[in-house]
Amino acid sequence: MLLEPAFLEKLERLRLAARRKTRGPVGERRSRALGRGVEFSDHRAYQVGDEWRYVDWSIYARLDRLFVKLFEEEEEADVHLLLDASASMRFGNPPKLEYAKRLAAALGYVALAGGDRVGAAAVHGDAVRTLPPRRGRAHAHHLFRFLESEQAYGPTNLEEAVRRFVPRRRGVVVALGDLLDPNGFQPFLRRLRHAGLEVFVVHLLAEEDLAPPAQGALRVVDSESGESVDVTVDARMVQEFVLQRDSFLEEVRTFCARDGMVYVRATTQVPVEDLVLRYLRRAGLVT
Amino acid sequence: MSFLHPTALWWLAAILVVVLLYWLRPRRVRLVVPSVLLWRRSLREQVRHRPLRRFQRNVLLLLQVLAVAAAALGLARPQLSQSGQDDVVAVVDVGLTLQATDVQPSRFEAARRAAREFLVKVPARRVAVVTAARSARVVQPLTADRWQAVRALQELQATDAASDLEGAVAVARSLSPSAEVHVFSDRAARGVRSHVFGGTLEDVAVTGVVATPLEGGRMRVTVTVHNRTSAPRGVEVSVAVDGRPAARLAGRLAPGAQDSWGVVVPAGLWVEARLSPQDALAATDRYVALAWQLVRPRVLVVGPADPFLERGLQVVAGEVSRQAAPQVAGWPEFDVVVLHRASAPLPPGRYLLVATVPPNLPVRADGEVRGEQIRGQSSTHPLLRFVDLVGVRVSRAWRLLPRAGEVLAEGEVPLLWAYEAEGVRAVLLTFSPSESDLGLRPDFPILLANALDWLAGPAALQLEAGASVSVPAGGVKEAVVHGPQGSVRVRAAAGRFSLPPFDRAGLYVLEAGGTRKVWAVHPATSPRRSHGVSPSAPRRPPGAELWRLLLGLFVALLVAEWWVYRLSPRSST
Numbered sequence: 001m002l003l004e005p006a007f008l009e010k011l012e013r014l015r016l017a018a019r020r021k022t023r024g025p026v027g028e029r030r031s032r033a034l035g036r037g038v039e040f041s042d043h044r045a046y047q048v049g050d051e052w053r054y055v056d057w058s059i060y061a062r063l064d065r066l067f068v069k070l071f072e073e074e075e076e077a078d079v080h081l082l083l084d085a086s087a088s089m090r091f092g093n094p095p096k097l098e099y100a101k102r103l104a105a106a107l108g109y110v111a112l113a114g115g116d117r118v119g120a121a122a123v124h125g126d127a128v129r130t131l132p133p134r135r136g137r138a139h140a141h142h143l144f145r146f147l148e149s150e151q152a153y154g155p156t157n158l159e160e161a162v163r164r165f166v167p168r169r170r171g172v173v174v175a176l177g178d179l180l181d182p183n184g185f186q187p188f189l190r191r192l193r194h195a196g197l198e199v200f201v202v203h204l205l206a207e208e209d210l211a212p213p214a215q216g217a218l219r220v221v222d223s224e225s226g227e228s229v230d231v232t233v234d235a236r237m238v239q240e241f242v243l244q245r246d247s248f249l250e251e252v253r254t255f256c257a258r259d260g261m262v263y264v265r266a267t268t269q270v271p272v273e274d275l276v277l278r279y280l281r282r283a284g285l286v287t
Numbered sequence: 288m289s290f291l292h293p294t295a296l297w298w299l300a301a302i303l304v305v306v307l308l309y310w311l312r313p314r315r316v317r318l319v320v321p322s323v324l325l326w327r328r329s330l331r332e333q334v335r336h337r338p339l340r341r342f343q344r345n346v347l348l349l350l351q352v353l354a355v356a357a358a359a360l361g362l363a364r365p366q367l368s369q370s371g372q373d374d375v376v377a378v379v380d381v382g383l384t385l386q387a388t389d390v391q392p393s394r395f396e397a398a399r400r401a402a403r404e405f406l407v408k409v410p411a412r413r414v415a416v417v418t419a420a421r422s423a424r425v426v427q428p429l430t431a432d433r434w435q436a437v438r439a440l441q442e443l444q445a446t447d448a449a450s451d452l453e454g455a456v457a458v459a460r461s462l463s464p465s466a467e468v469h470v471f472s473d474r475a476a477r478g479v480r481s482h483v484f485g486g487t488l489e490d491v492a493v494t495g496v497v498a499t500p501l502e503g504g505r506m507r508v509t510v511t512v513h514n515r516t517s518a519p520r521g522v523e524v525s526v527a528v529d530g531r532p533a534a535r536l537a538g539r540l541a542p543g544a545q546d547s548w549g550v551v552v553p554a555g556l557w558v559e560a561r562l563s564p565q566d567a568l569a570a571t572d573r574y575v576a577l578a579w580q581l582v583r584p585r586v587l588v589v590g591p592a593d594p595f596l597e598r599g600l601q602v603v604a605g606e607v608s609r610q611a612a613p614q615v616a617g618w619p620e621f622d623v624v625v626l627h628r629a630s631a632p633l634p635p636g637r638y639l640l641v642a643t644v645p646p647n648l649p650v651r652a653d654g655e656v657r658g659e660q661i662r663g664q665s666s667t668h669p670l671l672r673f674v675d676l677v678g679v680r681v682s683r684a685w686r687l688l689p690r691a692g693e694v695l696a697e698g699e700v701p702l703l704w705a706y707e708a709e710g711v712r713a714v715l716l717t718f719s720p721s722e723s724d725l726g727l728r729p730d731f732p733i734l735l736a737n738a739l740d741w742l743a744g745p746a747a748l749q750l751e752a753g754a755s756v757s758v759p760a761g762g763v764k765e766a767v768v769h770g771p772q773g774s775v776r777v778r779a780a781a782g783r784f785s786l787p788p789f790d791r792a793g794l795y796v797l798e799a800g801g802t803r804k805v806w807a808v809h810p811a812t813s814p815r816r817s818h819g820v821s822p823s824a825p826r827r828p829p830g831a832e833l834w835r836l837l838l839g840l841f842v843a844l845l846v847a848e849w850w851v852y853r854l855s856p857r858s859s860t
Contacts, residue, residue, distance in 0.1 A: 088321035096321075156322075180322035208321055219315040222323040229326050230315055237329065244328040 002105040002144050007273055014276075016079060016111045016172065017287040043067040078119065078133045078169045079111040080197070083147075084177025085122040085129075086156040087224045092206025092268040097152040100176040100204055102272045107174055108143045110276075110286055112136065117171075120146055123161040124154035130165065155224040156181045158188035166195060173197040174285075178204055179252060182225065186255060199261040200285050203252060206268050212241050290363040290480065298359035302352050309348050346851050354844040361837035366480065373467050374429055375411035376459040377402045377436070378479075380472035381418045381443055382450025383752070383811045387473070389567045390485045395445040397484040398471040405469060405482070406436050415462050416440055419455030419472070420790065421448035421753025421811070429462055446790035447570050448753025449811035452476045489516040491562060492571030493524065494545065494812040498558045498578040506554045506578060508533075511547040512562065513812075514540035523563050524548070528555035554578065557794060557807060570810050575793055577748055577807040584622035584743040585802075589613050590629030593719050595726025596641060600625065603736040619762065620801040622743035628719065635710025635762025635782070637742040639735075642685065642719040648706060649691035650715070656686045656700050659718075664696040670705060670714065670737045671695060674730045681725075684718035705741075710762045710782040714738045748806045756786045758797065758804060766799035 003011075043056060046066035054068040081104040089097035108118045112135070119133030120143060131146040158181050167173070173192055179185040179201075192199045207213075215233040222228070231237060249265065256263035264283045266275050280286050290296065320326070379402050385395035406414050414436045416427035427439035456476050459468045468479040473488070475481035495511035508528075514520045524536040533552040540546055552558075555578055562572035583605025588596070589612070600607050608621065613631035618624045625639040632647045644652040659681040665671055676696045684702055692706030704715040720726035725734075742759065750756070760766075760779035768775045768786055771793030777784050789795055789808040797804040 091321040178321065180324050182322070182324060206321065209325075213320070214316065214318060217313065217315045219317045220323055220326050221317060221319045223319050223321055225323075227323055228317075229323050229330055231326060231330060240329045241325060244325050248325060248328070 002102050002148060003109065007106070008109060010273075010277060011106055011109050012113055014110045014281070014286045015114045016107065016116060017284055040069060040071055042070045044070060078117045078167060078171030079108065080133070080165075080167055080171060080173040081108050081118065081120040081143075082162075082165065082173055082175045082177075082192075083120065083122045083150065084156060084158065084175075084179075085124050085150050085152055085154075086177075087153050088156060088178055088180050089204075090152040090223065091208045092204075094268055095152065096178055096204045096206050096268055097150065099268045099272060100202075101147040101150060103202060103204075103275065104174070104176055105144055105147050106272060106276050107280075107286070108147075109140050111172075112140050112143070118143060119167070121161075121165050122146075122150045123156075123158060123165075123177075126157045126160035126164070127154065128161045128165045133167075133169075133171075157183065158185065159183060159191060162188055162191045162195075167197065170196040171198070172200065174200045174202060176202045176204060178206075178209060180209070185252060189255065189259065189261065193259050193261065199256075199259075201252075201256050201261050201263045202280075203249075203263065203265040204268065205265065210245060210267070212238055290365050292362065292364050292475070293481070293483075294475070295362035295364070296359060298362055299356060301355045301359065305351050305355055306348070309351075347848060350844050350848040350851065354841055354848065357837045357841040357844060361834045361841060365833040365837070373411055373465060374413045374415065374463040375406075375409050376415045376417055376429075376462055376466045376468050377406055377440075378417045378419055378423075378452070378455045378459050378468060378470045378472075378476075379440065379443060380450050380452060380455075380470070380474075381420050381446050381448075382452075382472075383445075383447050383570055384450065384473055384485075384488055384490075384568060386445045386447075386570045387485060387488055387490070387568045389488070393445070394473045394485040398473070398482070399440055399443060401482050401484070402469075402471045403437050403440050405471075406433050406440070409469075411467070413463075415459070415466070416443075417455050417459045417462070418443060419450050419452045419470075420446045421451060421751070421788070422755070423451065423455035423458035425458065425462065429466075444790070446753060446788075447792040447808075447810040448751070448788075448790060449813055488568060489518075490566055490568045490571055491516060491520050491522055491540070492568070492810070492812070493560050493562050493574040494571075495547070496558055496560045496574045496576035496809070498555075498576055500554060500578065501551065504554050505551055506558075507549055507551050508558050508560075509547050509549040510536060510560045510574075511545060512538070512540060513545040514542060517542050525561045525563065526550060526552060527559045527561070528552050529557060530559070531555075533558075557805075570792065573792065574809045575807045576809065577805060584739050585620075586623045586625055586739070587618060587621040588625045588627060590627035590641075590643070593627055593641070593721050593726075595720035595731065596625070596627060599720075599726075599732045599735045602732050603739060622802060622804075623739055633711055633713070635760070636712075637759050638711070638713040639738050639742060640713055640715040642717065642722075644685055644687070644715065644717075645713075648711070648713060648715075649708075650687060650689040650704065650706070652685040652717075653688050654686050655683055657683050659684050659698045659700065659702065661696050661702055662698045664703070665693070668693065668695050668705065670703075670734070670741050672733075672737055674734045674737065676703070676725070676730060676734070679723055679725045679728065681718045681723040683722050687715070687717050707759075707782065710760060710779070712742055712759045712782065714742060748804075750789055750806050750808050751812065752790060752792050752808050752810050753788055754808070755788045756806065758784050758786070758799075760784050760799065763800040763802075766797055768795060768797050770795040 046068050050068045056067050056069045059067045083100050083104055085097055111118045117133035117135045120131040122129045212233050217232050219228050219230050253263055262283055262285055264280060379398060387394050390397045413429040413431050414433050415429040416436050416439050418424045418426050427436045430436060452472055456468055456479055460466060470476045470479050470481045473485040475483055492513050494513045497509045499507045501507055508526055510524050512522055519539060519541050521539045526534040534550040536548045536550055538546060538548055558576050560574045565572050585606045586600055586604040587608045587610055589610045613629050615634055618636055623637045623639055626643050627641045628643050630643045630645055633645045644650060661676045661679040664676050687701040687704060689701060689704055692704055694701040694704050696703035702717050706713045725731050760782050765776060765778050766784050768777060771791045775787060777786060792808050792810045795806040795808060
């Protein structure tokens with residue numbers, strides 16, 4: 001069981017927030033853009049081609065000028081949950097992948113509860129295992145089963161995986177992973193952005209990613225590629241590592257901010273419930 | 288290129304130690320991490336599996352190996368020849384130990400062969416060959432014809448003499464101050480390039496044989512044997528008298544010990560001791576010595592007897608004959624003729640003149656003096672070695688007026704005079720011992736012994752190999768020397784026979800006129816001879832020394848190693 005019933009109850013009260021207009025059939029989620037919905041939003045001057053049925057005749061009667069009524073569109077969004085399931089996600093306590101699975105389940109449940117179509121994809125190297133987007137609470141069961149069956153293995157090659165993961169419809173993508181891609185995280189996120197998706201990045205880190213786990217003469221071996229690096233970890237090396245780590249995290253944050261992505265960083269030490277109910281809400285990912 | 292201290296090249300073995308330590312270094316703890324992305328960023332992209340990284344991993348080892356090699360080469364003091372601009376002198380050791388056969392066919396042959404190859408190939412303008420034995424000999428002065436030098440090498444023979452390598456190097460350098468000197472020996476010489484053949488020599492040697500006469504036609508022979516090995520040795524010594532086996536001695540010697548054994552044998556002229564079993568240095572297993580009676584000279588006393596003179600000569604001379612009146616014809620048979628108050632023209636020969644002044648010497652007597660006393664004497668002449676004549680009172684003596692020669696002792700007038708010229712060697716005492724208190728003094732027999740030594744040659748006829756001997760010719764123009772290597776004719780020069788060095792051990796007999804002189808030559812008892820003076824350094828280096836360059840390289844390699852280590856401070860140790 002990925003999520004406890006009590007937590008699911010709390011999730012019922014949340015909605016996934018998209019900041020941009022989506023183009024799909026009407027759903028339960030309210031867009032901030034103007035369109036053809038049921039709830040009045042504003043007026044604008046009539047233009048040739050506007051449908052007569054949206055003309056506000058009462059204003060015409062008072063002002064003798066044609067105005068059309070504008071409504072907030074209530075559109076449904078495709079929410080894509082993209083999990084990095086490479087071998088590096090095995091690390092952490094709890095493991096980063098387990099954490100990501102619970103978080104994806106929670107966000108997916110929120111989206112399904114909001115009437116959105118929710119799909120999922122797990123990336124192992126350049127291979128992608130997908131769950132097509134579906135609407136309705138009943139889909140939560142499929143989603144949870146899909147997530148539960150995921151194991152961490154294979155290298156990280158996010159950009160190549162995204163080439164294969166091309167959503168047919170625009171929507172929201174929530175990328176969950178450690179972004180420790182030897183080819184860099186930028187091409188991966190840039191490709192998502194160029195696909196017209198609204199990108200939410202949840203950067204998951206374990207303790208092993210944040211500090212050298214031991215001191216002395218080490219041969220550190222990459223869990224994915226098997227590459228090894230001989231290092232002698234002393235105070236100076238720790239200092240250098242922390243410097244590089246902070247530089248890397250700042251690089252990710254700056255990149256996301258510049259490209260209009262929502263970026264949230266979390267360690268696996270933070271309970272998923274706290275992350276969703278407090279930090280993601282604060283970041284604007286859920287409302 | 289050659290090396291001043293080639294043995295230092297053994298330090299190159301330290302490279303193996305460095306490599307061994309590299310392989311035995313503490314292994315790193317293997318730690319699997321999610322990703323080495325951040326580690327790589329920290330280590331500036333030092334990834335282990337890349338070929339370049341694999342090379343970098345070994346850079347430190349390579350630098351360490353190079354540093355050790357540079358240090359070892361520097362310690363060996365390499366030198367570069369100046370491409371044919373210099374003189375090169377080959378010093379070939381022909382000393383006793385070079386006869387050792389622990390190097391096949393012998394150390395000497397190996398050294399000579401190497402010297403020959405060296406002289407053929409060395410890029411020098413001129414070459415020379417000097418041999419090192421008891422004394423150095425220039426067997427080939429500097430020449431541009433190196434085949435001449437090779438021929439000189441071919442004629443060399445090993446000797447039984449001690450080796451004065453340092454002296455030979457000094458002689459080599461005296462040939463040309465800028466000469467590049469190469470020593471071919473079984474040991475290294477300081478300050479020159481040495482080509483060494485053979486190692487520590489395990490040798491048991493006979494180092495002494497003394498024959499002392501006893502009553503009843505017998506003599507006691509004492510043989511000394513030295514064990515110069517690192518293990519106890521049982522030895523057996525065969526003693527022969529005049530070539531006939533006389534006794535056998537056996538004993539056991541501790542490592543480094545020297546012991547003597549005595550045996551009584553029938554009297555003879557010479558004694559030979561031979562050691563068995565033979566070892567790698569056979570030359571030291573045989574020792575020849577003369578019996579005591581041969582050593583002393585044969586003396587003819589001409590003129591009236593003097594009791595002090597008679598008694599003294601009986602003590603210090605071997606055989607004393609008498610002649611009442613001078614009969615010159617028989618004198619060449621004696622080593623020394625003593626004329627006491629008997630005057631005659633002296634033919635070439637050796638004379639002790641007592642209270643008489645011969646007419647044909649550059650000296651004359653101007654009457655007599657009485658009540659004389661010796662007040663001064665020569666302090667350097669060998670005649671007065673261990674003799675103090677000052678204070679000797681003389682009741683009557685000739686008043687001597689010398690025109691040549693040397694006055695050795697005098698009071699108011701010369702009292703002791705020595706002369707050597709035109710084949711005549713003479714000592715003149717102007718008074719009779721019985722007319723002074725000299726005969727009562729212990730200095731008198733010593734003076735007589737010194738006089739006979741000086742006149743007839745050294746009394747000590749037991750010589751070490753390599754010794755050179757010069758004996759008075761006594762009027763004889765030519766002599767023959769019979770030795771272990773055959774017979775050699777020698778001609779008198781300036782009244783003396785200068786004999787070739789006695790390089791090999793054995794009996795040497797000089798036959799000159801009617802006289803015979805015998806020497807017993809034994810091998811050097813100490814294989815190495817040193818005057819305690821190291822050869823002077825050359826005035827300018829014969830070749831470019833590379834040790835400074837190598838020292839600089841060594842330091843540079845250490846700096847480079849440090850730099851590489853700093854460059855990848857945490858990527859490897």
